[in-house]
Amino acid sequence: MGKTLSTPDWLSHLRQDAWFAFEKQGLPTTRSEDWKYTSLSSLKEFDFRATDAPRYSWPDPVITQVKSALKERSMDGQHKEIRLVFIDGEYCAALSDTVLATPAQSGVKVLSLGQTLKDLPQGLQKPLETFHSQSEDGVKFLNTACFKDGAVLRVSPNQSVSSPIHFVFVRTADTAKSAYYRNLISVEKGAKAQVVETYLGLDSRASQQVTNSVTQVSLEESANLELIRIQLEAPSGCFLGDLRVNQEKNSEFTGHWVSLGASLARNETRVEFQGEGSTASLNGLYFGKEKQHTDSFVLIHHASPHCNSHQKYKGVLDGSALGVFSGKIEVALDAQKSNATQVNRNLLLSKQAQAYTRPQLQIHADDVKCSHGATVGQLDDQALFYLRSRGISKDDSRRLLTEAFAGEVLDQLKNDTLKAQIKIDFAARLGRVS
Amino acid sequence: MLSIHDLKAKVDGKNILKGLNLEIKAGEVHAIMGPNGAGKSTLSNVLAGRDVFESIEGKVTFQGKNLLDLEPEARAREGVFLAFQYPVEIPGVGNLYFLRAAVNSVRRSRGQSELDAMDFLTLAKQKMRDLQMDQKFQERSVNEGFSGGEKKRNEIFQMAMLEPKLCVLDETDSGLDIDALRVVADGVNRLRSSERSFLLITHYQRLLDYIVPDYVHVLADGKIVKSGGKELALELEKKGYQWVGQKETNG
Numbered sequence: 001m002g003k004t005l006s007t008p009d010w011l012s013h014l015r016q017d018a019w020f021a022f023e024k025q026g027l028p029t030t031r032s033e034d035w036k037y038t039s040l041s042s043l044k045e046f047d048f049r050a051t052d053a054p055r056y057s058w059p060d061p062v063i064t065q066v067k068s069a070l071k072e073r074s075m076d077g078q079h080k081e082i083r084l085v086f087i088d089g090e091y092c093a094a095l096s097d098t099v100l101a102t103p104a105q106s107g108v109k110v111l112s113l114g115q116t117l118k119d120l121p122q123g124l125q126k127p128l129e130t131f132h133s134q135s136e137d138g139v140k141f142l143n144t145a146c147f148k149d150g151a152v153l154r155v156s157p158n159q160s161v162s163s164p165i166h167f168v169f170v171r172t173a174d175t176a177k178s179a180y181y182r183n184l185i186s187v188e189k190g191a192k193a194q195v196v197e198t199y200l201g202l203d204s205r206a207s208q209q210v211t212n213s214v215t216q217v218s219l220e221e222s223a224n225l226e227l228i229r230i231q232l233e234a235p236s237g238c239f240l241g242d243l244r245v246n247q248e249k250n251s252e253f254t255g256h257w258v259s260l261g262a263s264l265a266r267n268e269t270r271v272e273f274q275g276e277g278s279t280a281s282l283n284g285l286y287f288g289k290e291k292q293h294t295d296s297f298v299l300i301h302h303a304s305p306h307c308n309s310h311q312k313y314k315g316v317l318d319g320s321a322l323g324v325f326s327g328k329i330e331v332a333l334d335a336q337k338s339n340a341t342q343v344n345r346n347l348l349l350s351k352q353a354q355a356y357t358r359p360q361l362q363i364h365a366d367d368v369k370c371s372h373g374a375t376v377g378q379l380d381d382q383a384l385f386y387l388r389s390r391g392i393s394k395d396d397s398r399r400l401l402t403e404a405f406a407g408e409v410l411d412q413l414k415n416d417t418l419k420a421q422i423k424i425d426f427a428a429r430l431g432r433v434s
Numbered sequence: 435m436l437s438i439h440d441l442k443a444k445v446d447g448k449n450i451l452k453g454l455n456l457e458i459k460a461g462e463v464h465a466i467m468g469p470n471g472a473g474k475s476t477l478s479n480v481l482a483g484r485d486v487f488e489s490i491e492g493k494v495t496f497q498g499k500n501l502l503d504l505e506p507e508a509r510a511r512e513g514v515f516l517a518f519q520y521p522v523e524i525p526g527v528g529n530l531y532f533l534r535a536a537v538n539s540v541r542r543s544r545g546q547s548e549l550d551a552m553d554f555l556t557l558a559k560q561k562m563r564d565l566q567m568d569q570k571f572q573e574r575s576v577n578e579g580f581s582g583g584e585k586k587r588n589e590i591f592q593m594a595m596l597e598p599k600l601c602v603l604d605e606t607d608s609g610l611d612i613d614a615l616r617v618v619a620d621g622v623n624r625l626r627s628s629e630r631s632f633l634l635i636t637h638y639q640r641l642l643d644y645i646v647p648d649y650v651h652v653l654a655d656g657k658i659v660k661s662g663g664k665e666l667a668l669e670l671e672k673k674g675y676q677w678v679g680q681k682e683t684n685g
Contacts, residue, residue, distance in 0.1 A: 382522045386576075389482050389518075390536035390592060391510035391543070400535070404526025404575075 008121045011128070018132055018144035022048075028137040035137075037324040037356045038266055038295040043238065046210065048142055048178055056090055066095060066170050069202055073421060075166055082110055083166040084151045089179035091115070091149045107159030107191070113150040113182055124152075127184055127216050131244065139240050139266075143214045147182040150213075155191040157220075164194040164228075164415060171211065171234060173203035181213040187223040187251075194226045196418065199241075201234030201261055209234070214242040219251035221275065226254040228418065232425060233262035235290075241267040249275025249304070256413060257313075258422055259286040259294050260429045266295040273300075273307040273335070284313035285409040287429055288321025288353070295324040302331040302338040302368075309339070314409045315346040316402060316430070317353035326358040327372070333364040342372040347379065347405050349398070402430060435460045435631050436501075436600055441492035442656075443473075443480050450476040452656030453492070458600070461628040465642055466635050467667060468653035469675040474635045475519060477653070478604040481633075482516035483509050496600065510536075511543035513599030517589035517606050524576035529588070530558055532576050537595055561594045565621045582609035590621040601625070602633045607641035619644030639671040652678045 007015075027043060028035040058066075066087060070076045075083055077097055085095040091112035098110050116124060132144045151167040169181060187193055199211060211233060219225055233239045239262040245253050259265050271280045286294040300309040315323040325344045346355035357374040379401050387397035406426055413419040436458040443451040450473045458464050468474050480490060483506035494501040501509060524532070538548040549557065562571060565587050577585050586606055593601055603622070607615055622632070622645050634645060642650070642664065650666040651658045652675070660666065660678050670678070 380522070383524045385482075385484055385506060386518070386522045386524065387527075387532065387536075388506040389510055389516055390532075390596065391507050391540040392532075392536050393507050393539065394505065396535065396539070397507075400527055400532065401524070404524065407526045 007117070008125075010125055011117070011121070014128060014132055015145050018135070018141045021135070022138045022141035022145060025138045025141065027139065032137065034297065034326070037322070038264075038293065040264075042264065043210065046177070046208065048146065048210070056093070058087060058092065062087065062172050063094065065172060065202060066092070069170065069200060070095065070168065073198070074417065075168060075198075079163070081163045081166060082108065083168065084110065084112060086149060086167070086169045086179075086181065088170070088172055089148045089181070107156035108161055108165070108193070109154040109156075110165060111152050113152050113184070114148070116152045124184065127218070128182070131214065131216055139212065140214065140242060143180055143182065143212050143242070146178065146212075147180040147214070150182040150184070152183070153185045153193070153195065155187045155193045155223075157188045158190040160192040161194065164196045164418070167195065167197045169197070169199045169211065169213065171199075171201040171203070171209055171237060173205070177207075177209055179209070179211045179213075181211070183213070183215040185215065185225065185227070186218040187220065187225045189220040190222045191220075192224040194415070195228070197227070197229040199229075199231045199233055199239060199261075201232060201237045204234050204236075208236055208238065210238045210240065212240045215244070217243070217245040217253070219245065219247045219253060219278075221248045222250045223248070224252045226256075226414070228256040228413065228415075229258070229267070230422060230425070231259045231261055231265055231267070233265070235261065235263060237262040239265040239267070241265075243267070243269045245269075245271045245280065247271065247273050247275065247278040247280065247307075250277040251275070252278065253280045255280070255282045257282070257284040257286075257296065258410075258425075259284075259296065260425055262294075263291065264293045266297065268297040268299075270299045271301065271309065273302050273304045273309075276304050276306045278304070279308040279310075281310045282312070283409050283412045284311075284325075285316070285406055285426070286313070286323055286325075287316045287406070287426065288323055289318040289429070289431070290321065291319065292321045294321070295326075297326045299328040300330070300340065302329070302335040302340065302365075304332075305334065305336045305338065307335070307338055309341070311342040311344075312409060312412070313344045314406060315344070315355055316349065316406055317346065317355055318349040318430075320350070320352035322354045322356070324356045324358075325374075326360065328360040329362070329370060329372075331363040331365050331368050331370070335365050336367040338365060338368040338370070340368070340370045344374045345405075346376040347402065348376060349379070349402065399427075399430065403427060435497060436633075437493075437495040439493040439495075441477075441480065441490070441494060443476055443490050444488040445476070445486060447488065450656055451480070454653070454657055456651065456658060458631050458633065460599075460631055462649065463626065463632040463634065463645065463647045464649045464651065465647040465667065466633065466651045466653050466658075467637065467639070467670060470637070472653045473656045474637075474653055475604055478516055478519075478602050478635055481509075481514060481602055482506060507539070510596070510598075511540050515593050515596055515598035515601050517586075517593055517601065517603045519605040519608065521577050521585045521589055523578045523580070525578050527576050529574055529576050530555070530572050533558065533592060533595055536592070540596055558595065561591055564594070564624065565591050566617050567591060583611065583614040586610055586618055587614070587621075590618050594621060594625060599629065600631050600633065602635065604635045605637065606634070607636055607638065615641070616644060639667045642667045654678060
């Protein structure tokens, strides 16, 4: 349980408390409304405490393997971007680049959580305790009890970081079954940054692995953050992600969620508007084939007036995959002039694929604009015939149309390099479309 | 080049084509005219391979091959091109990206080398200029947000790029003003050659002022009821389709 980190007392208590809560409640079941379509019963026998002792060093072949995977994704340091790399739950200093002393990045402090706990743990107490007090279920308790490492980013007031900051979480064929991460991002008053979280599974034959990752974001007044999260776990992997965003007034958050890997993937996103005039735009693309199960859960809490939230999630489901989207919008009594939109579109590529879409609106204020729309459909026959009538094969035509469907979400990404990379990832996972 | 023998097609329990015969030789331009509901668009859909028919009977031979056995993409690769009456909008698929995929797919099947991005773009720009198409067509998605006239021009542009052997134009004149019609007709006329044949499907004689056919056929109630030279179109324009129908019943 992370005892091996240099642990302040408050953290030991917090972890203990969280572990007790987990032992008492266990994992959420489908009886819980928020987990209705996603069962964790396949993890019943899973030993969540079985994490190896920290070592912070890896055999050469592992380093080489991770290195070449990073290179493939242009994250090998060629672009002079800040990069934190984690392997199987732990920070890997050898592959990371935390100081790139260009003037534009002088206001950026980025460290591993392990290092932060050692050097300046005081600042961590509040966010970690807040998360625990707001934890809804066993998955979150487990994270607090067991997190070993993660990334800590602070952007000083009025700093604008133009190049993206990368957090890369790699799974190898390591014996460690669980990897727990806790990331803390705070963008201070008037500052601006872009962060990319990549979850990468390298061994397709690996036995069951669970990645449980929590990212807490705090945006001060007029702060701006774009956070891109890409889930590419190995086919046998299980990904449990949790993102919490607190927005003070006039702040802007843009979140992109791309879920392509893992046999079971659940990602939760919660946005809390704590001040007026803020905007959150959430884009999501989830893909599943064979027996993949993917679940995107969103909760936007309009606690303050004059805030805007926009959700656009698209699902592509092939084989006998199942995709779930739950989008909750809560508008508090005094959150007048709230503007909330939600769109969820699902494309089924096979007869066995399924999609569940659940818009939930709880509106207590009376002067608000809320809209939502959900569809589940197939490729358009006419478009398909049009492409084929020009000589493009049926498979290629289906692929073109599917990529176009997904592209509508991916095109929201402003970073062209990243957009191109994710399109390649999507095309690769999509494979042959028949 | 194309030989249609006793073609019958049924949709939703209704017989639309009821034994159609047509013979088109290389280099010829044929026009098929007829009233609404005669089966004009059905004929173009059958030729292109649209899979909406309950049953199709008869024989369609294209350059010695049984066309009805081929998938739509195989027909395109053999050299059949349909300019659609209502081209679909395909958001997210780039107009030129799509067309390059199509051109190269056709070229591969003919044993020709693929065009690289630069060569393709040079060729595409040339053809777009010929058709007075705005360069904005390059960046946009297939037909998305195109006006009716722009969509029709885009069809002819694709036709020019794919260099088919048989071009079927389904109501290409509908929705075009006179200037656009002239541009489109010029584009078609530029493609006329002794190797390439055309089948113009139209309701009005107007198109045939600009693309002058060798033969005109009248399609009524699923059959060709009258055939003649280009003067037949003018006669139809004057007397209406009623005239052919009358003649048919009386005679």
